[in-house]
Amino acid sequence: MEESCNFKFCKICSSTVKQKNKSNTQLHLLKSKHSDSNKTILKSIAKDETSHNIVKRIKIKNTPIGDITKFIKKKKIRCPKFLILNLPKIILEPKTRNIHKCNYSCVNWTNYNLNKTASMCMLAIPLYFGFKRHITNVNGVQKSVTYETPCGVHIQNIEDMMRYLMITKSKMTIDQFDFDSDIDPLAKFRFLKPIMFLDDISEGLEFKSISCVNGINGEQSPKLNYITNRQAITDVNLNLDTDFLCGCDCSDNCQDKSKCACWQLTIEAQSSIPNSDKNEHLGYEYRRLYTAIPTGIFECNKTCKCNRLCLNRVVQQSLCLDLQLFKTKKKGWGVRCLNDIPRGTFICCYIGNILNETNVDEQGINYGDEYLLDLDFIDKFKDHKEDYEEYAFPSCLNNTIYDENSASGNALQWLGNLKLKNFKDSICNYYNGNSEYTIDSKYSGNIGRFFNHSCNPNLFVQSVFVDTHDLRFPWISFFSQCVIKAGTELTWDYAYEVGSLPGKKVACYCESVECKQRLL
Ligand SMILES: C[S@@+](CC[C@H](N)C(=O)[O-])C[C@H]1O[C@@H](n2cnc3c(N)ncnc32)[C@H](O)[C@@H]1O
Numbered sequence: 001m002e003e004s005c006n007f008k009f010c011k012i013c014s015s016t017v018k019q020k021n022k023s024n025t026q027l028h029l030l031k032s033k034h035s036d037s038n039k040t041i042l043k044s045i046a047k048d049e050t051s052h053n054i055v056k057r058i059k060i061k062n063t064p065i066g067d068i069t070k071f072i073k074k075k076k077i078r079c080p081k082f083l084i085l086n087l088p089k090i091i092l093e094p095k096t097r098n099i100h101k102c103n104y105s106c107v108n109w110t111n112y113n114l115n116k117t118a119s120m121c122m123l124a125i126p127l128y129f130g131f132k133r134h135i136t137n138v139n140g141v142q143k144s145v146t147y148e149t150p151c152g153v154h155i156q157n158i159e160d161m162m163r164y165l166m167i168t169k170s171k172m173t174i175d176q177f178d179f180d181s182d183i184d185p186l187a188k189f190r191f192l193k194p195i196m197f198l199d200d201i202s203e204g205l206e207f208k209s210i211s212c213v214n215g216i217n218g219e220q221s222p223k224l225n226y227i228t229n230r231q232a233i234t235d236v237n238l239n240l241d242t243d244f245l246c247g248c249d250c251s252d253n254c255q256d257k258s259k260c261a262c263w264q265l266t267i268e269a270q271s272s273i274p275n276s277d278k279n280e281h282l283g284y285e286y287r288r289l290y291t292a293i294p295t296g297i298f299e300c301n302k303t304c305k306c307n308r309l310c311l312n313r314v315v316q317q318s319l320c321l322d323l324q325l326f327k328t329k330k331k332g333w334g335v336r337c338l339n340d341i342p343r344g345t346f347i348c349c350y351i352g353n354i355l356n357e358t359n360v361d362e363q364g365i366n367y368g369d370e371y372l373l374d375l376d377f378i379d380k381f382k383d384h385k386e387d388y389e390e391y392a393f394p395s396c397l398n399n400t401i402y403d404e405n406s407a408s409g410n411a412l413q414w415l416g417n418l419k420l421k422n423f424k425d426s427i428c429n430y431y432n433g434n435s436e437y438t439i440d441s442k443y444s445g446n447i448g449r450f451f452n453h454s455c456n457p458n459l460f461v462q463s464v465f466v467d468t469h470d471l472r473f474p475w476i477s478f479f480s481q482c483v484i485k486a487g488t489e490l491t492w493d494y495a496y497e498v499g500s501l502p503g504k505k506v507a508c509y510c511e512s513v514e515c516k517q518r519l520l
Pocket residue numbers: 222330331332333334370371449450451452453454507508509510519
């Protein structure tokens with residue numbers, strides 16, 4: 001825990017202090033800088049709370065922010081740095097209507113408009129536009145969530161909510177709804193006494209502003225040329241021509257995975273792994289991703305007929321969560337979420353300049369390597385295939401070379417058919433020897449470059465193809481692997497190989513129970 005909550009009686013903080021003294025376990029030896037491997041999902045929120053920056057929760061209903069300090073004094077609580085407020089500021093109440101058939105008129109009176117939502121927490125948006133969320137006790141033990149729609153219908157699961165949004169032609173997206181009773185859509189984390197505060201490090205480039213606080217010392221926010229799209233630098237031929245993509249012609253928001261050509265690419269890529277059963281449900285589930293898919297996700301793209309409500313467009317959406325950059329005690333800057341995040345939620349991508357092997361060596365030697373992230377999708381794919389395959393390379397593909405200027409290079413099809421002894425060499429051959437690229441976000445990047453490492457992370461990484469099907473250039477995307485409570489630091493597993501750089505030792509300060517004590 002970076003910053004304790006100052007509550008002497010706080011069980012979370014005192015348990016973390018005990019954990020600090022735990023002895024080291026075996027060091028983690030993994031090849032690459034990020035892990036696509038299927039991780040055990042952290043189900044226990046209690047466990048999560050002890051292993052990350054969790055804050056003491058004070059729920060003060062209907063209390064304007066200014067009054068909270070008074071409340072704290074009255075209760076004789078030492079003033080904490082953190083508060084989590086529940087502000088039930090619901091603008092429109094559902095209308096009670098007689099039994100009816102839902103249609104457009106059920107929701108259009110709420111005047112939902114995406115542009116009005118930038119300052120709202122994503123999961124609170126429906127509550128501002130006519131929906132109500134109820135939590136009920138089932139048999140006194142289990143809790144269940146029900147949404148009351150603007151026309152008074154009660155909905156208890158995500159499938160029915162999707163149907164409702166479709167029938168009423170709502171412009172809301174399904175990721176604005178969540179049926180997990182551990183999630184509080186109105187929970188909001190506030191850092192009360194910053195030494196330094198900045199409104200928005202993206203300077204308006206992100207849909208949501210990203211504040212920056214320093215409660216440790218007087219250091220100003222880090223200097224960064226904030227960008228929201230990756231940039232290929234000289235000598236990197238990132239071909240974004242639409243001829244290199246194939247798309248779908250779905251008109252059902254790509255709900256039927258069996259009919260969506262893009263969804264089928266994701267399913268086919270995975271089923272090219274021998275001995276793996278074809279999983280017709282693979283990919284996003286109502287825009288959430290619960291485990292990493294090492295063979296990649298192929299999202300709908302510019303050439304598709306579907307629109308932005310499509311269920312297979314997730315990492316291409318703009319930032320929808322409230323994130324905050326904050327100064328940590330020992331890890332430099334880090335990122336926390338200001339609202340509760342459900343499991344499987346897309347957070348953001350890792351954005352920076354794309355460098356080739358030559359540039360990356362130069363960059364690493366001269367300016368350090370802490371913001372370099374390898375685009376190693378092909379390596380990961382190879383690891384999976386090589387585990388199973390000792391087959392001969394089909395002669396018809398033996399001499400296939402990727403053509404940078406023609407649409408004939410359907411890399412995915414080629415990869416799917418590929419059964420060869422030396423996978424890596426052949427891929428290299430296919431791409432004319434250029435298959436290794438790295439993202440560098442030292443000088444230009446987005447909020448993703450500030451996520452710190454944890455030996456017990458709450459995020460996982462997924463390679464997603466959006467603007468090209470060139471397998472060397474996936475988007476590196478972060479998803480939550482458990483429920484993340486407001487105020488928690490967002491972390492992922494860098495999976496560095498400890499000892500891989502002789503003479504270089506970097507201590508790990510993630511302070512999770514599972515901490516291996518070393519980053520490198
Ligand atoms: C990609 S940057 C993360 C953002 C960085 N903290 C900053 O201030 O810009 C990676 C660097 O952060 C630091 N870092 C990240 N996780 C850490 C951890 N668990 N323990 C110690 N240092 C960490 C290390 O210096 C590492 O090289």
